Amino acid sequence: MALIETQKLAKFYDVGEEGVQALADVSVKIDHGEFVAIMGHSGSGKSTFMNIIGCLDQPTSGQYLLDGTNIGGLSRDELAKIRNQKIGFVFQGFNLLSRTSAVENVEIPLLYNHIPAKERKRRSLLALKTLGLEGREYHHPNQLSGGQQQRVAIARALVNEAPILMADEPTGNLDTKTSIEIMELLVQLNRDTHTTIILVTHEPDIAAFSKRIIQFTDGRVISDKEVIKS
Amino acid sequence: MISILSTLRIALRALWVNKMRSSLTMLGIIIGVSAVIIMLAVGTGASQKISEQISSIGSNLLIVVPGSSTQGGIRMGGGSQSTLTKDDADAIQKECSSVSVVAPMHNGSAQVVYGNQNWSTSIQGTTPGILEVKDCGLTAGRNMTDQDVRNANKVCLLGQTVVDNLFGSMDPIGQIIRIKKIPFMVIGVLESKGQSLVGQDQDDTIIIPLTTAQKKIFGTTFPGMVRSIMVKAKSAEDLTIAERQVNDLLRQRHRMGPTKEDDFTVRNLTQMLQMAETATNIMTLLLGAIASVSLLVGGIGIMNIMLVSVTERTREIGIRMAVGAKTWDIRVQFIIEALTLSLIGGIVGIIIGAGGSAILSAVVGWPTVVSPLSILLSFGFSGLVGIFFGFYPAYKASLLNPIDALRFE
Known part of the structure; x- marks a missing residue:
C-alpha cells in the first residue's frame, strides 16, 4: 500500500470574478522511503499540493489517502494529530518561534504529543546533536545563521519520529554552500532512517538530490520520473 | 490538551516579552480589584459598627414609654403622661x-x-x-x-x-x-x-x-x-x-x-437599628457594584490586548498548528494568558486594596473591614473576568486555518 495516494485531487480558490484552479486532477502515489521532489514554477500548484498532502489544507474535490486513511472526512483536531505524529514540516522561512531557544522550538511537537517535560528535553537535545547543533541548544533563532536555523527546523520535524518529512523550498533563503549541506543532510536522512521526504522546489539543482521528480504546471502533473544518478 | 504547567510557561513568556503592555493591562484589573476591596471594606466597616451598636443597647429590645398628655389644649411631648x-x-x-x-x-x-x-x-x-x-x-x-x-x-x-x-x-x-x-x-x-x-x-x-x-x-x-x-x-x-x-x-x-x-408607646429599638443596618448593607452593595464597573473596564482592556496579541502572533499560532496543536491547545494557551494577566492583577489589587483600606482607617478614621469573603470574591471575579474576556480572542485564534496563519505576514 502506498504511503500517500491522491485520486483526482483538485483545489479551487474563490478569488476575483473567475477564481483560480490551483490543482486539477492530480493522482499521485508515493511509497514509504521515497525521496520525491515536486517541481514547478511559482503558481504551478506545487505548494498547494504539498499543503494538501501535509494536511494543512483541504482539497476542493478528489480523494487523499494517507497510510490508508481517507483524510477527507477528518476534523481539525484529527488532522492536527496526523500532522503531529506522521508529518514533519520544514519551511522556506524556517518558521521558528522567535525569542524561544532552539531546544524549546524543537520541543513543540512533543508538547502537543503529551510527552513529559524531561523526556521532551532529552529527545530535543538528542535531535539537535544529531543535526550538529551541539553548543547552540539555548541560542535564540536570531542568534543562529540561516543554515543553523534550518537545521533546528529539521530537528523539530524529526523529533516526533514522523515517517514523512515535507520541505517547502527549504533552501530558498540559503546560500549555495549551505543549501548543499542541508540537501546532503536530507539525503542522508532518507538513506539512513528511510524517512519519506517530499521536497518542493523550483531549482533543478536542488531537485537533483532526490530520487524522483514530479513536475507541475498549471495545477497538473506533466511529468513524473525517476532521477537517473550518474 | 497539553499540560497547564507548560501552557503557563508559554503564557508567562509571552507576557514577559511585552512587559509594558502586560503591566498596563494589569493596571486596569489592579484598579478594579482594589476599588472593589476598598469599597466593600468601607461598607462592611460601617455595617459592623452598627451591629456593634445594636448589641451594645441590648438585642431584641422594646421600650414602653407613656403617651403624650394634653394640658389646656397644649400637647406635651411623648412620655409626658x-x-x-x-x-x-x-x-x-x-x-x-x-x-x-x-x-x-x-x-x-x-x-x-x-x-x-x-x-x-x-x-x-x-x-x-x-x-x-x-x-x-x-x-x-x-x-x-x-x-x-x-x-x-x-x-x-x-x-x-x-x-x-x-x-x-x-x-x-x-x-x-x-x-x-x-x-x-x-x-x-x-x-x-x-x-x-x-x-x-x-x-x-x-x-x-x-x-x-x-x-x-x-x-x-x-x-x-x-x-x-x-x-x-x-x-x-x-x-x-x-x-x-x-x-x-x-x-x-x-x-x-x-x-x-x-396612652403609651411601644418602641422597637432593635428594629430601628436593623433598618439602619439594612441601609448600610444596600450602600455596601451599591459601592461594590460601582467599583465592579472599573473591574469590568479592566476586563475589556484584557480582551483588547489579547485580540491584538492574537493578530500579532498569527504566525506563531500557524506554526503551533502545523506541528500538531489542537483547537483546545490554542484556546487554552490564550485563555491562560488572559487568566494570568487578570489573576496577577487581582492579587496585586487585593494587596493594594487591603493597604488602601488600612490607610483610609488610619488617616480618615473610617472603620474598614477587609473580609476574607471580599478578598475571595474579588479574586474569583478577576479570574472570571480573565476567562470571560480571554475566551473570545482565544476562540478566534483557534479557528484560524493553519495554512492561512502560516502565510500571515
Whole structure:
C-alpha cells in the first residue's frame, strides 16, 4: 500500500470574478522511503499540493489517502494529530518561534504529543546533536545563521519520529554552500532512517538530490520520473 | 490538551516579552480589584459598627414609654403622661409569653459626690433584670437583688465613666458615694459599652434599685410610677409577637376601649437599628457594584490586548498548528494568558486594596473591614473576568486555518 495516494485531487480558490484552479486532477502515489521532489514554477500548484498532502489544507474535490486513511472526512483536531505524529514540516522561512531557544522550538511537537517535560528535553537535545547543533541548544533563532536555523527546523520535524518529512523550498533563503549541506543532510536522512521526504522546489539543482521528480504546471502533473544518478 | 504547567510557561513568556503592555493591562484589573476591596471594606466597616451598636443597647429590645398628655389644649411631648407603673412591668413579665425579662425604669440625672470629687450623671432606678435586658455584664462586684428593690436599699452599680471620674484608679467596690446627698454603697461596676448610635456615652450612668429612685431620689406623682419599661423578647422572631402582647396587655390594664388612643408607646429599638443596618448593607452593595464597573473596564482592556496579541502572533499560532496543536491547545494557551494577566492583577489589587483600606482607617478614621469573603470574591471575579474576556480572542485564534496563519505576514 502506498504511503500517500491522491485520486483526482483538485483545489479551487474563490478569488476575483473567475477564481483560480490551483490543482486539477492530480493522482499521485508515493511509497514509504521515497525521496520525491515536486517541481514547478511559482503558481504551478506545487505548494498547494504539498499543503494538501501535509494536511494543512483541504482539497476542493478528489480523494487523499494517507497510510490508508481517507483524510477527507477528518476534523481539525484529527488532522492536527496526523500532522503531529506522521508529518514533519520544514519551511522556506524556517518558521521558528522567535525569542524561544532552539531546544524549546524543537520541543513543540512533543508538547502537543503529551510527552513529559524531561523526556521532551532529552529527545530535543538528542535531535539537535544529531543535526550538529551541539553548543547552540539555548541560542535564540536570531542568534543562529540561516543554515543553523534550518537545521533546528529539521530537528523539530524529526523529533516526533514522523515517517514523512515535507520541505517547502527549504533552501530558498540559503546560500549555495549551505543549501548543499542541508540537501546532503536530507539525503542522508532518507538513506539512513528511510524517512519519506517530499521536497518542493523550483531549482533543478536542488531537485537533483532526490530520487524522483514530479513536475507541475498549471495545477497538473506533466511529468513524473525517476532521477537517473550518474 | 497539553499540560497547564507548560501552557503557563508559554503564557508567562509571552507576557514577559511585552512587559509594558502586560503591566498596563494589569493596571486596569489592579484598579478594579482594589476599588472593589476598598469599597466593600468601607461598607462592611460601617455595617459592623452598627451591629456593634445594636448589641451594645441590648438585642431584641422594646421600650414602653407613656403617651403624650394634653394640658389646656397644649400637647406635651411623648412620655409626658404618667401612666406606667411597676405593676404594669410585673404584669408584662408574668403574662406575655414571648417576653423574657422586663426592667421598669425611673430615671433622671443627679449630682454625685465621692470625697472631694463630684460628677453629674444619669441615674437609672430599675430592677435586677436590667443587666440581662441590656446584655450587660459586671467587671467587678455583684448585681443588686430583688431584696434590694423590695427594701429600697441604698446600693448602686457604677458605669465605667463614673468610676473614672470619681475614683480614678481606686477600687470603688464597698465605697460610699452620695447621690443628692444620700449615701449609697457601690456594689458593682458595669461592663463598658462605649458610645451609643447618637454618640451618647453609655458608661456615664449609675444604676440604683427602682424603689430607692422612686422614694428617695426623684419622687413620683403617684406611688409605683415608672418613666419607662424596657422589655426583652425571647428571640428576634418573638420580637413582633412580644410587641403585640405588650400592647394588648397594657390596653387591657389601662382599661382602654377599642376606639381610644393608646396612652403609651411601644418602641422597637432593635428594629430601628436593623433598618439602619439594612441601609448600610444596600450602600455596601451599591459601592461594590460601582467599583465592579472599573473591574469590568479592566476586563475589556484584557480582551483588547489579547485580540491584538492574537493578530500579532498569527504566525506563531500557524506554526503551533502545523506541528500538531489542537483547537483546545490554542484556546487554552490564550485563555491562560488572559487568566494570568487578570489573576496577577487581582492579587496585586487585593494587596493594594487591603493597604488602601488600612490607610483610609488610619488617616480618615473610617472603620474598614477587609473580609476574607471580599478578598475571595474579588479574586474569583478577576479570574472570571480573565476567562470571560480571554475566551473570545482565544476562540478566534483557534479557528484560524493553519495554512492561512502560516502565510500571515
